Amino acid sequence: MIRITPELVDAERGRFAVAESVRSHEGDVPLAVRLTAVSKRFPGVIAVSEVDLGVAAGEVHVFAGENGAGKSTLMKMVAQIEAPTSGTIEIGGKPVSHQGPGAARELGVSMVHQEFALAPDLSVAENLFIGQEPGRFGWVAKGRERRNARELLARVGLDIVPERKVGSLSTAQQQRVEIAKALAVDAGVLILDEPTASLTEGEGRELFGIIGELCRRGIAVLYISHRLDEIFEVGDRVTVMRDGAVVETSPVSELDEARLVRLMVGRDVDNLYPRTHTELGPVRLSVSGLSRGGQVRDVSFDVRAGEIVGMAGLVGAGRTELARSVFGAEVPDSGTVSLDGKPLRIRGPADAIAAGLGYLTESRKDDGLALQLGVDKNITLARLPMWSVLIDLSEERELTQRHRDNLRIRTPRTSRPVRMLSGGNQQKVVLARWLEAGAEVLFCDEPGRGMDVGAKSEMFAELDSLASQGRSIVLISSYLPELMNMCDRILVMRAGRLVGEVAREEFSEERIVALATGAKDNHE
Amino acid sequence: MSEQTPTSEQQPTGGREPEAGRGLVRSLSDRLSGAISQVAAAGALIVVFIVLSIIAPSFLTADNLFNLGSQTSVKAVMAVGVTLVIITGGIDLSVGSVAALSGVVGVMLMATFGFNPLIGVLGGIVIGAAAGLVNGLLVSMVGLPPFIATLGMLSVARGLVLIVTGAVAVFGAPESFRLLGQGVIGVVPIPILVIVVVALGGHFVLTRTRLGRYAYVMGSNSEAARLSGVPVKRHTTSVYVLSGALAGLGGMIAASRINSGQPNFGEGLELDVIAAVVIGGASLFGGRGTVWGSLIGAFLVAVIRNGAVQLGINTFYQNVLIGVIIWLAVWWDRYQRRKLGADSG
Numbered sequence: 001m002i003r004i005t006p007e008l009v010d011a012e013r014g015r016f017a018v019a020e021s022v023r024s025h026e027g028d029v030p031l032a033v034r035l036t037a038v039s040k041r042f043p044g045v046i047a048v049s050e051v052d053l054g055v056a057a058g059e060v061h062v063f064a065g066e067n068g069a070g071k072s073t074l075m076k077m078v079a080q081i082e083a084p085t086s087g088t089i090e091i092g093g094k095p096v097s098h099q100g101p102g103a104a105r106e107l108g109v110s111m112v113h114q115e116f117a118l119a120p121d122l123s124v125a126e127n128l129f130i131g132q133e134p135g136r137f138g139w140v141a142k143g144r145e146r147r148n149a150r151e152l153l154a155r156v157g158l159d160i161v162p163e164r165k166v167g168s169l170s171t172a173q174q175q176r177v178e179i180a181k182a183l184a185v186d187a188g189v190l191i192l193d194e195p196t197a198s199l200t201e202g203e204g205r206e207l208f209g210i211i212g213e214l215c216r217r218g219i220a221v222l223y224i225s226h227r228l229d230e231i232f233e234v235g236d237r238v239t240v241m242r243d244g245a246v247v248e249t250s251p252v253s254e255l256d257e258a259r260l261v262r263l264m265v266g267r268d269v270d271n272l273y274p275r276t277h278t279e280l281g282p283v284r285l286s287v288s289g290l291s292r293g294g295q296v297r298d299v300s301f302d303v304r305a306g307e308i309v310g311m312a313g314l315v316g317a318g319r320t321e322l323a324r325s326v327f328g329a330e331v332p333d334s335g336t337v338s339l340d341g342k343p344l345r346i347r348g349p350a351d352a353i354a355a356g357l358g359y360l361t362e363s364r365k366d367d368g369l370a371l372q373l374g375v376d377k378n379i380t381l382a383r384l385p386m387w388s389v390l391i392d393l394s395e396e397r398e399l400t401q402r403h404r405d406n407l408r409i410r411t412p413r414t415s416r417p418v419r420m421l422s423g424g425n426q427q428k429v430v431l432a433r434w435l436e437a438g439a440e441v442l443f444c445d446e447p448g449r450g451m452d453v454g455a456k457s458e459m460f461a462e463l464d465s466l467a468s469q470g471r472s473i474v475l476i477s478s479y480l481p482e483l484m485n486m487c488d489r490i491l492v493m494r495a496g497r498l499v500g501e502v503a504r505e506e507f508s509e510e511r512i513v514a515l516a517t518g519a520k521d522n523h524e
Numbered sequence: 525m526s527e528q529t530p531t532s533e534q535q536p537t538g539g540r541e542p543e544a545g546r547g548l549v550r551s552l553s554d555r556l557s558g559a560i561s562q563v564a565a566a567g568a569l570i571v572v573f574i575v576l577s578i579i580a581p582s583f584l585t586a587d588n589l590f591n592l593g594s595q596t597s598v599k600a601v602m603a604v605g606v607t608l609v610i611i612t613g614g615i616d617l618s619v620g621s622v623a624a625l626s627g628v629v630g631v632m633l634m635a636t637f638g639f640n641p642l643i644g645v646l647g648g649i650v651i652g653a654a655a656g657l658v659n660g661l662l663v664s665m666v667g668l669p670p671f672i673a674t675l676g677m678l679s680v681a682r683g684l685v686l687i688v689t690g691a692v693a694v695f696g697a698p699e700s701f702r703l704l705g706q707g708v709i710g711v712v713p714i715p716i717l718v719i720v721v722v723a724l725g726g727h728f729v730l731t732r733t734r735l736g737r738y739a740y741v742m743g744s745n746s747e748a749a750r751l752s753g754v755p756v757k758r759h760t761t762s763v764y765v766l767s768g769a770l771a772g773l774g775g776m777i778a779a780s781r782i783n784s785g786q787p788n789f790g791e792g793l794e795l796d797v798i799a800a801v802v803i804g805g806a807s808l809f810g811g812r813g814t815v816w817g818s819l820i821g822a823f824l825v826a827v828i829r830n831g832a833v834q835l836g837i838n839t840f841y842q843n844v845l846i847g848v849i850i851w852l853a854v855w856w857d858r859y860q861r862r863k864l865g866a867d868s869g
Contacts, residue, residue, distance in 0.1 A: 329751055350753035359751060367751055370744035372811045381741060382752040390732045433752065 031090070032057040032189050032220035033078055038087030040073050040244075047073040049244040051087070057188065060211060060221045062235035062252070065264055066479075070244040071224045075191045078222065079111035080104035092188060110182030111191040116174050118181075120167030125149035127166050128181050152180040157210050172203040179210070183219075190214065191222045196230060208234045226314050228257050228517040240264055257519040261510045273485030274461045278468045280488065281305025283341075285357075285441045285472055287326055290335030295321040297496040299335070303441060303472040308463065310487035311476040313516050318496040319476045320362055323443040327359040328352040339441065353382055358439025360430050362446050362476075364423070368430050371419035375411050376400040378418050378429050382437035403432035407462065424455025431462060441472045448482060460486055480509050492516050561805030561856060562817040569824045572831065580834040590713055592830045594705055594781055597715035598623070598774045599793070600822035603800040604726040605656075605770030607818040608763045610801050611730070613743040613810025614663060614670035616767045618677035620793035622655045623775030625681045628694050628785030630776050635696030644697065645704060648779070649772040655681055656768015660761030674764075678794065685787045694785035705780030715777055719819070722770065726815040735762055743810025792843075799846055800825050803853040825849075 031054040040048040048070045055061045063071040076082040078089060083098030090096065091107045104110070118127050125145050149162035158176040160169070166177060175195060182190055192211075196204040211221055211234060225231055231238055232252055239249040240263040247263050285303040290296055295318045303309050311319045325332040328346040337344050344355045352359075361368045369378055376396055385395040400414040407428045411421060418429055427447060434442055444463065448456040463486065467473050477483050483490050484507045492500040492515040500515040502508075513519070577584040602619050609616045630648030633639045639647070655677055662673035707714040730736035738759045741749045750756050779785050800821035806813025825846060832842045 327751075348753075349751050350755065353753040361748075361751060367745070367747035370741045370748055370811065372744045373740055377737065377741065381749070381754070384734060384737065386734075389734075391734070391737060393732070437753075 031055060032059075032092060033222070034090040034093075035074075035078075036088045036090075038074070038077060038084045038089060040070075040077060040082060041085045046244050048077070048084075051246050053239060053246065053249065055189075055220050055222060057218045057220050058215045059236045060215055060223055060234055062223045062225055062231050062238045063241060064225060064231060064238055064260065065241035065247075069241040071241050072193060073244075074241070075111060075193060075222060075224060078189070079109055079191055080107070081111070105185045108186055108188040109191070110185055110187040110189070112175070112178045112182055112193065112195065114193050116178050118166045118174060118177060120165065122166060123163050124153070124160065124166055124169075124177055125162035127177060128152055128162075128184050130181075148184075149180075152184055153177075155183060155213075156180045157206065157213075172199050172206075175199070175207070176210070183214075187219060189220045189222065191224075193224045194226065195223070196225070196227065204230065226517065228260060228514075228519040231260065232257070257514070258510065261513045261517075261519065264513065273482065274457065275308075275464050275486050276468060277488075278306045280307050281470060284339060285326075285474075286338045286341075288336050288338075290322065290325055290332050290337070292321060292325045292330055292332045295496050296325050296332070299493075299496075299498045301491055301498060301501075303474060305470045305472055306467050307489070308467050308473045308475055308487045310483035310490035311474060311493060312478075312480065312483055312490050312512050313493035315478060317493040317516065319493050320445055321496075322493070323359060323445055323474065323476060326352070327357055327443060329359070353437050353439070356438060356440035358382075358434030358437060358442045360427070360434065360442065360444045360447055362449070364426050364430060369418050369426060372417055374415040375404065375409065375418055375421070375429055376414040379403055379414075379432045379436055382433050399436065400432075403436065407432055408458070422455065424459060427455075427459055428462070431459075435466075439471070441474070442466065443474045443476070445476045446478065447475070448477065448479070480512060483512075484509070494518055561803070561853070562814070562820060564856065565803050565805065565817065565820045565824055565853075569820055569827065572824065572827055576827065576831040576834065580831060583831060583834045588830070588834065592826060593713050593719075594715040594777070595830060596823055596826040597705075597719045598778045598781075599796055599800055599826055600719045600819055601722050601777065602767075602771050602774040602793070602797045603804075603818040603822045604722050604815055605767035606797050607726065607801045607804070607806055607813050607815060608730070608736075608739055609670070609767045610798075610806045610808060611739045611743045611810060611813040612760060612763050613746070614760070614763070615674060615798070615808070616656075616659065616764065616771075617671065617674040617794050617798075618655065618659060618681055619767065619771040619774070619797055620790035621678045621681035621685065622652050622768055622771040623778060623793065624685045624785075624787065624789040624791075625655065625688075626652045626772035626775035627779035627789055628685055628689050628787060630772075631694045631697050631701075631779050631785035632688070634698060634701060635694060641698055641701040641704075644701060645773075645776045648776040649769050652772020652775065653765050653769035656765040656771070657761065659768060660764030663764065664757040664760040682791075689785070689787045691787050693787060695783070697779075697783065701780055702783055703780070705777045705782075715781075718773075718777065722773070723815050723819055729766075730815060735759055739763055740811055743807075743812070745811075795850075796825050796829075796846065797822075799850045799853070802850060802857070805857070807857055808854065821853075 033053075033055040035051050035053045038048060038051045039046065051074060063074065065071050073082060077084045078091075079101065080096070080098055080103055081101055088095050091109055096103075096107060119130070128149050129145055146162050153160065153162065153176075156176045156179050158173060158180065160173065166174060169177065179190070179192075195207060199207065208230070211223075215221060223234060235252045237249060237251050238255060238260065240247045240260070242264070281304055283302045284305050287302075288300045290299045297318075299322055301309070311322070313319050321330070324330045326337055328348045328351055331347065337346060339355055339357070344351065346352050346355070349359075365371065370381070379400045380396050385392040385399060387395070397414065403409070404411065404414055409421070409425050409428045409432065411425065418426055421429065447459055447463070460482070463473055463475070475483065475486055488504055490502045490507065490512060491498055492502065492512055494516055499518075502511060502515070582588055602623065606616050606619060626648035629651045630644045633647045634641055634644035659673050659677050662668045662676070663670050666673075703714055704718070705715055709717065730739065738749060738754050741754060742756055742759065746756055775790065778789055801813065801818045802808065802821070803824055804814065804817025804819065804821035806817065828845060828849075829842055832845070
């Protein structure tokens, strides 16, 4: 039996030794986390299926896979936020039953989510000890709190006074506070969910330094990541998940980027995407040098009549921001947008709509639909049929019924509140709105989100028919099969920039993932 | 037709409905949900009216009913404006103070500057609209929460009233000014006519104009409205201007009833007005509300106040009663929404 001693986990090479020893002696090593046949079922979905896994103390174990592969659900079970449907989870050698995040704290498991759970108006010290303030009888021992805080901040390499308000810190600093907060419970297992998603490259690198330091102290780090480059930089071992199951676990030293990409995306592509091909017309929309607030940087592209152009990229790559900037939801800092060769002056969505643009937002609920109002009122929202200064109610009734029939929106009456419709029908209502507004160029941001397979394929059939009528469509999606089947061309964004364009003949998931993650294109 | 209005339209047949069986029930309850508050309020109004007619001999007399009508008209006119604001998801706390400001300025225009009553009344309305414009700009351009913007105006307008009048009531409007609050055409009191005109106008604005439509949309999802090209700021401002103008009109009616501009008029009136709107089924979360509902609410509040006076019940108890009714109405609203699984708000 091998004991993991500080000597063994010493320095860079030590981390490697741990991984090696875990691999060759799995079963003998006292593992920080051991999962046996862990599954999680939600109604109608198996989110995690029969996962067996061990993570050693002092190891950085990366979990990779596409959106919805089950990584986050698995981590939430380790953090005791979700209970497994079956299987056992052992932490520090002891089997645990689900008792909520409070119990996880006692076990020494902490999770840092992508969304920080900090109180911006409280001080750093106060945030670090929320729920476990030092002191007794309801009194907070301020002095002790500050001392402990300073010590924790030093461990995460944060050189700030504990009295600072959290709200005044940068994102990277807030994340360090989150990590320090996680360590405040004497964590032996630290779970980080895509911690670099909101960091710059330099900040990310610093974070890796901190993580290395924590590992040397024997903390097991479970690290969810989408980004190939950092997997190789920070990880000791990688577990690739797909459709809820573990595809492979291996030391990063035995993988290269191309193989990792194949493991992540290797799945049969369904034929759900009714795409007919038509002759492309002339260029309709032309975007040039568009920039906005660091999220969109100097982006230029054209879309032709009858064309469906895909936008691929990781979450946060700036695709939504790009669509919003073109559409005038946010006013761009610089750049021009022209339609049919005429430059547009877009000061807000109203100008974009008048010019013939439309934007199906990413979230129907948040910024797409007035859920309490009827199908009719939602359809005519962007262009109300008017009779002088009055709304022409009979015209409104007629045209909404026409759209309902054309798009097969399943509602008995058009006055029914849209919140009572299914996701697919809601999306059709938004689509009808843009058709009614006369949109010639349509930005569709994750149009298939939250829909079942049938509704999705209907939606895509609709987009296809719009394109074949000569409209132009920009399709933003994080699901590559959608893009590869529907699009004539795919543009790839990374960190606000357009980093590549892939023509239909050259479509390959590996190629697009490589571009989106910044991996070197070396698989061919 | 707004969605709150129940219609005799055919029920869905199920068929291709995704939630066929439950669909029918949900659809029914959905269509009633908005109306349920109004039906409940109308029921309460009728019950209170009948009970008062029986137990308070002086209630069901021509004099008292006339009085009731003109009392109600002040609140009802103001409630129509506040309904519009609440539908957008906002609130107008300043209507009581603004009504007082309009009242004293309007009376001063007539008494001190010798303008004819028509100009006086219009002047009062314009003053109200101006206060509403300030509210609207504070909300839409400065970005203050409606509660804060109008709370400030509540204080500012009251302060202005006291400055302008020196805290002394203003008298001396010509005799003909009394027609607005006390006159009769045929057998119909003029204040009742004013209610009818304002309510029809308000209903028309809500159901047939861009402003009304956009009010519902902004209250339901203001970001969706913005991304659909709705000029959210302009329409938000307009809604507060209308509310201010109608508060001004309410102030003029009140001034006409008492034939003077009273500096302390309308203290706490905003609560009765908001209560009326909420009792009438408008949602403080925005997106729902009707003029008819608010009208019923205004009558209910006025009848309770009037009846309490007839029965010799102290004002203090009236206040308690009105407060309890506000609780009940909002609880009812939330309960209905939760039952329908509308949203978590």
